[in-house]
Amino acid sequence: MTNTKQQLQHLLTLEELTAEGLTELLELAKAVKQTPATYKEALSGKKVALLFEKASTRTRISFEVGVIELGGHPIVLNGSDMQIGRGESLSDTIQVMSRYVDALMIRTFSHETVKTLAEHGTIPIINGLTDLHHPCQVLADLLTIEEHFGKRAGKVLTYIGDGNNMAHSLLIGGALSGMTVRICSPAAYAPDATIVAEANRLAQATGGKIEQYTDPVQAATGADIIYSDVFASMGQEEETAQRLAAFSGYQVNQPLLDVAAADVIFLHCLPAHRGEEVTAEVIDGPHSVVFDQAENRLHAQKALMLELIGTTP
DSSP, X not given: OOSOSSOOSOBSSGGGSOHHHHHHHHHHHHHHHHOGGGGTTXXXXXXXXXXXXXXXSHHHHHHHHXXXXXXXXXXXXXXXXXXXXXXXXXXXXXXXXXXXXSEEEEEOSOHHHHHHHHHHOSSOEEEEEXXXXXXXXXXXXXXXXXXXXXXOTTOEEEEESOOSHHHHHHHHHHHHTTOEEEEEOOGGGOOOHHHHHHHHHHHHHHTOEEEEESOHHHHHTTOSEEEEOOSSOTTOGGGHHHHHHHTTTOOBOHHHHHTSOTTOEEEEOSOOOBTTTBOHHHHTSTTBOHHHHHHXXXXXXXXXXXXXXXXXX
């Protein structure tokens, strides 16, 4: 294991990290990014199952490449090809997998799924995405912010859009970082109140702040980071027309960037729908760092796997 003070068993949400543990993990991610050859055998002999019940581009490629670059063996699985697709219980499935592999990353729908896997298995579980949280993405986001500004604490991050899994993980990650996190969404699409309350609790200890808005201009004013996500996530396709109507006025465009800080950066977890939640002018413009952000999925997740199952070089 790495020499961090906090030893993780799983990463289901960022709430499992302390502020210090998050900093240590991001420092490891920087080291992995700067000197990847140092860690090329850190997962030697380790087998990591990558299970996808939701479609994936960045999660699939970054985890598979990450395991390989650390010297391990990725085993890519599709839920529909496994017996869980035919009714085998999650408890039985993870108990069997625990005899075969050293860790499981899963990208799925219900957050209860990852909780059940962690409860009944004996290997680390990594949440690659659920309907409630997206912690690996936010590790990459925070790494990108720190690289760009030199720090996270005190920065103002404005998220404009649905109060979804991205909003939830940004709330927790931003609070642990001592940032001001502004969530701007229509009232009917606000983030989960329980998660907002937890973020407030964490922010009180770190000097951060949690704010909620319904007016994008107010939320964006003076912001260091503006973050956007699709208005209809996977599994919500039938709600697309309704959501596009509800989020009219919540598009991130140049006039919105103009009220932010002069050196504002734009983040998006991708995939993006240009012309809907963000204009091409913004996402393809000089303030956008979305491809640095996407690359950092690889480095942050390598650090996470090192923390969970790796060996110190």
